[in-house]
Amino acid sequence: MNDSSSPARSLSSGGERAAAGGPSSDVLVSVEGASKRFCRDLKRSLLYGLSDIAADLNPFKTGARDVALRDDEFWALRNVSCDLRRGECLGLIGRNGAGKTTLLKMLTGLIKPDTGRITIRGRVGALIALGAGFHPLLTGRENIYINGAVLGFTKREVDRQFDDIVDFAELREFIDTPVQNYSSGMQVRLGFAVAVRLIRPDVLILDEVIAVGDESFRSKCYQVVSDILGRCAVIFVSHSMAMINRLSTRVMVLSNGEAIFTGEPVAGIETYLRTIDGSDGIVHRSLGTGEAVIHRLALEDENGASVSDLHYSRPWRLCMDLTVSAAFTEYDVSVTFMSRAQELVAQCHSRANRQRLQHDGRRHRVEIAFDAQLLNPGRYWINIAVFDRSGTRHLCWEFGITQFTVVGPFIGSAPLQMLGSWHTTPLGTKSVVPSSSV
Amino acid sequence: MTEDPVVTIYTPESPIRRPASFIREMAADLLASRELARRLFLRDLRAQYRHSLFGYLWMIVPPLMVSAPFIYLNSSGVMRMGETPIPYPAFAVVGTVIWQTFVDALNSPLRVMNASRAMLTRINFPREAILLSGLMQVACSFLVRLVLLAGVFAAFSLPVPSTAPLFLVGMVSVALTGLAIGVFLTPLGLLYGDVQQALPLASTFLMLLTPVLYPEPVSGFGATIAAINPLTPLVTTTREWLTMGPAEHVASFIAVSAATIVFLALGWIAYRLALPHLIARLGN
Numbered sequence A: 001m002n003d004s005s006s007p008a009r010s011l012s013s014g015g016e017r018a019a020a021g022g023p024s025s026d027v028l029v030s031v032e033g034a035s036k037r038f039c040r041d042l043k044r045s046l047l048y049g050l051s052d053i054a055a056d057l058n059p060f061k062t063g064a065r066d067v068a069l070r071d072d073e074f075w076a077l078r079n080v081s082c083d084l085r086r087g088e089c090l091g092l093i094g095r096n097g098a099g100k101t102t103l104l105k106m107l108t109g110l111i112k113p114d115t116g117r118i119t120i121r122g123r124v125g126a127l128i129a130l131g132a133g134f135h136p137l138l139t140g141r142e143n144i145y146i147n148g149a150v151l152g153f154t155k156r157e158v159d160r161q162f163d164d165i166v167d168f169a170e171l172r173e174f175i176d177t178p179v180q181n182y183s184s185g186m187q188v189r190l191g192f193a194v195a196v197r198l199i200r201p202d203v204l205i206l207d208e209v210i211a212v213g214d215e216s217f218r219s220k221c222y223q224v225v226s227d228i229l230g231r232c233a234v235i236f237v238s239h240s241m242a243m244i245n246r247l248s249t250r251v252m253v254l255s256n257g258e259a260i261f262t263g264e265p266v267a268g269i270e271t272y273l274r275t276i277d278g279s280d281g282i283v284h285r286s287l288g289t290g291e292a293v294i295h296r297l298a299l300e301d302e303n304g305a306s307v308s309d310l311h312y313s314r315p316w317r318l319c320m321d322l323t324v325s326a327a328f329t330e331y332d333v334s335v336t337f338m339s340r341a342q343e344l345v346a347q348c349h350s351r352a353n354r355q356r357l358q359h360d361g362r363r364h365r366v367e368i369a370f371d372a373q374l375l376n377p378g379r380y381w382i383n384i385a386v387f388d389r390s391g392t393r394h395l396c397w398e399f400g401i402t403q404f405t406v407v408g409p410f411i412g413s414a415p416l417q418m419l420g421s422w423h424t425t426p427l428g429t430k431s432v433v434p435s436s437s438v
Numbered sequence B: 001m002t003e004d005p006v007v008t009i010y011t012p013e014s015p016i017r018r019p020a021s022f023i024r025e026m027a028a029d030l031l032a033s034r035e036l037a038r039r040l041f042l043r044d045l046r047a048q049y050r051h052s053l054f055g056y057l058w059m060i061v062p063p064l065m066v067s068a069p070f071i072y073l074n075s076s077g078v079m080r081m082g083e084t085p086i087p088y089p090a091f092a093v094v095g096t097v098i099w100q101t102f103v104d105a106l107n108s109p110l111r112v113m114n115a116s117r118a119m120l121t122r123i124n125f126p127r128e129a130i131l132l133s134g135l136m137q138v139a140c141s142f143l144v145r146l147v148l149l150a151g152v153f154a155a156f157s158l159p160v161p162s163t164a165p166l167f168l169v170g171m172v173s174v175a176l177t178g179l180a181i182g183v184f185l186t187p188l189g190l191l192y193g194d195v196q197q198a199l200p201l202a203s204t205f206l207m208l209l210t211p212v213l214y215p216e217p218v219s220g221f222g223a224t225i226a227a228i229n230p231l232t233p234l235v236t237t238t239r240e241w242l243t244m245g246p247a248e249h250v251a252s253f254i255a256v257s258a259a260t261i262v263f264l265a266l267g268w269i270a271y272r273l274a275l276p277h278l279i280a281r282l283g284n
Helices: A042-057 A100-107 A140-150 A155-169 A184-198 A215-229 A241-247 A265-275 B019-032 B034-050 B055-076 B088-115 B128-155 B164-191 B194-209 B220-228 B231-243 B250-282
Strands: A027-039 A073-085 A089-093 A115-121 A124-127 A203-207 A233-237 A250-255 A258-263 A285-287 A292-301 A309-311 A316-324 A330-338 A344-349 A364-370 A378-387 A394-407 B007-010
Touching (some): A027 A233, A042 B164, A073 A100, A073 A115, A073 A250, A089 A265, A100 A203, A100 A233, A124 A184, A140 A184, A184 A215, A203 A215, A233 A241, A241 A265, A250 A265, A292 A394, A316 A378, B019 B034, B019 B128, B034 B128, B055 B088, B088 B128, B088 B194, B088 B231, B128 B164, B164 B231, B164 B250
Parallel strands (some): A089 A250, A203 A233, A309 A394
Antiparallel strands (some): A027 A073, A027 A115, A250 A258, A285 A394, A330 A378, A378 A394
């Protein structure tokens, strides 16, 4: 490709580390001010597609393309820039529709940028669309060769890796069975094995595919992807913050097509969590009989200030003002903490805490003090249920009543991050290096 | 990594602004797509007939089904097809085998593109592979139909003239003409379903305007239509090479074939330019 003949139409003004004199040689991926516009309306979108094709076909058209938004269009990606070197891993995070997939599609050359310039040095390998080209009626064996050819490998190259692929996918006994008889997990395993055993990329593009198959296969995938990571520049999309934190050396947060943050992973994840508002599928719903009412709910930090961000490992309190029907002299309160995926990750129950909550039928305040916030940094929702003493009647049940963010200097991979007291003691005597035979 | 890395650049500008590298890429992708095209062709062939009782016999059904009613109408005297140099049933079957190859080639780009939609919008592979695999399917169907032609020749004890090998040249030209039109229609057809709706109707209509099932008219309105229809020399010349010997319209045949090559090259360029835009509009 003749690089020098086409001057970069670089629009990178807001991008970090905009390449002034052309990207240096160890930069494998260089995105300079890339934008892409999409259309909300299908009929219009098709027309715009035709007009874009016509513009490209016109050999006499010179000068800059018109890049204003047309009717019904929006920026799916706007002026995004980044450089990536070998050994670096850029985690892309953002809500659905933030522009992550659009960026990946431009990097793989599937779609063209409307502005800017993308330069890639070396071979691009993508772990996206696993098992592309699979035909359900053909056997696993036949499909391995088809998928290999789709990824650009010859029969001989696939031959060399064939046994490895089959073993990795753990499908030896089913390899001559039509793929339509595979479970979906088996199909994905085969697709993953083909891709990961064949590609030798300089630039690797990963789209949430590490999380395939069951738990044991997943850890194997993670292992093999980690092995590839160090050898190339990686761009990686995931909704799992734990995965992003584990793999990324840098994070780019996309919001409505714009890169609102590029930098260190933990800070990026915090930025991302802040962009998610409560509408993320979790809507506050009041269930229950209405025989108890919560008037006010507040989270307080150790200084007694009402906050929505709690610091990991710091003390905090939950305060609520409520009224319970005089028909019930005693009641119980259950507070559950829910992740964004609506999984319950922790609970605090008055009965488990051996409390007897009593009242006189008037408005009163309940405070629960916690020594330390132990939840993994991230965003959580609170559900509160007030029960009668029998534990069967929901006097009040507030689902997703409020949300808060736990901030901390790390992101772990489990919802609960316990605090322990750690000691190491020298044992003096003989030092025995553990060997594999033990 | 000691080897010089490949540098790929994506910009908004049209690649035809740099014609030299554009043509180099076209050639490189065509070469690179052969293995994948063969795989995709074999995949579709095996899968298509794996759960079928009659298998490859289905490939000879379309030309038989098209010619059978005309053979019946002609033999019963309801409709006179005019004087044919060989018995009418043989004339009609040869004609429809040629025509069916044209129609197959015409439909193949859009058909294979639609079938590979999921792959196209997710993975970047040499896009020529899809067209090539479609062309291989067309060639395969034609080769199977040669058996049908052999049967017809045997049944009517027709002599095979020395020009018969030229028949294959004619068939290549017929197939490439169909392909060229099909490739040109593909971008539009991927965006708008109308094209796929219209293609079968249009090709039936076109068949009746082309001397496929009747000899070329020598006078009247029919002669004018046949004279301006570029498909006339393709079909008649190809058929004459197989059934009679030296053909009448060789010069027009060569002219149409040359135009087809140019047309196909332009269609290929348009296809490459259009694909990123099509993928952007087709979504996932």
